[in-house]
Amino acid sequence: MRRWLPSFILLALIWGNSFFFIKVALGSLHPLQISFGRMAVGALTLLVAVLATGRRLPRDPRLWGHFAVASIVLTTVPFTLFGYGEQHVSSVLAAIWNATTPLCTLLFALLLRSEKATATRATGLGLGFAGVMVVLGVWQPISGGEAVGSLACFGAAACYGVGGAYMGRFIIPRGEEPIVLAAAQLVAGTAELAVITPLAGVSLVEFDAPLTVWGSIVALGAFGTGIAYLLLYGIQRQVGVTTGSAVTYLIPVFAAASGVVFLGEHLTWNQPAGALVVLLGIAVIQGMVPRRRARRTVPPVPAVPAETDAAA
DSSP: OTTTHHHHHHHHHHHHHHHHHHHHHTTTSOHHHHHHHHHHHHHHHHHHHHHHTTOOOOOOHHHHHHHHHHHIIIIIHHHHHHHHHTTTSOHHHHHHHHTTHHHHHHHHHHHTTSSOOOHHHHHHHHHHHHHHHHHHTTTSOOOHHHHHHHHHHHHHHHHHHHHHHHIIIIIGGGOOOHHHHHHHHHHHHHHHHHHHHHHTTOOSOOTTOOHHHHHHHHIIIIIIIIIHHHHHHHHHHHHOHHHHHGGGGTHHHHHHHHHHHHHOOOOOTHHHHHHHHHHHHHHHHTTOSOOOOOOOOOOOOOOOOHHHHHHO
């Protein structure tokens, strides 16, 4: 644990504060500009790491076609949706919606039949759905803006679920190094947004943005998108994908700390309560909640007749 726990906590800290930096950047930038900026900086960070370690980007055109699709559902669309979502909801609530990613991943894996449906997984999905309803506060009126923002953030988490299933089927089996996969994916996403953003009537770079906004973009790109990938892959090499994905449990904690302390955001009781139910559902799915085993009744050993003892 001493080898990977510091990286694990640092990863949760970086990703938890990503929602804070998105909120700061939204003060001057369009969501598309935030997505392009963080991916461009993240791609540059990982390209430097790829070159420094002596690796190369793949040259197979078909693989790059898969990267183009994966980048849409893993970076381009979800990054932009989180930007749109945080225009209407707090950074803390956006982080809570992000915590539903494992639920979405399993749901799409079941739909694609790459995972088998079991009673444990069904129970976990049911708990997760109930937690989402609690976070939404379905028993009380929801404003139009908050509903749109929540839907955008949940849509981003759903995109991660689709992207994870797509990567597992078409890209990961190719055997490329994880750092190479991440770099290629960000390069593809950066190229996509370089075309989409101007077509949407938005400039790629806002040169008049204040220094705090530029700092947020650099933090989102270099740390939240670039270095975070390196930390994640390092953890996965040491303890596996399941333990690495448990970082989801800590992200809302760090997001709540930065959102409440630095942004003055407020939480209603149902948001952290619903988040706990969602995380409980994820824990059940991942097998982190031990099941109670039925006690086995051991039949009594029959007494040995006296004459048998004597004969022996």
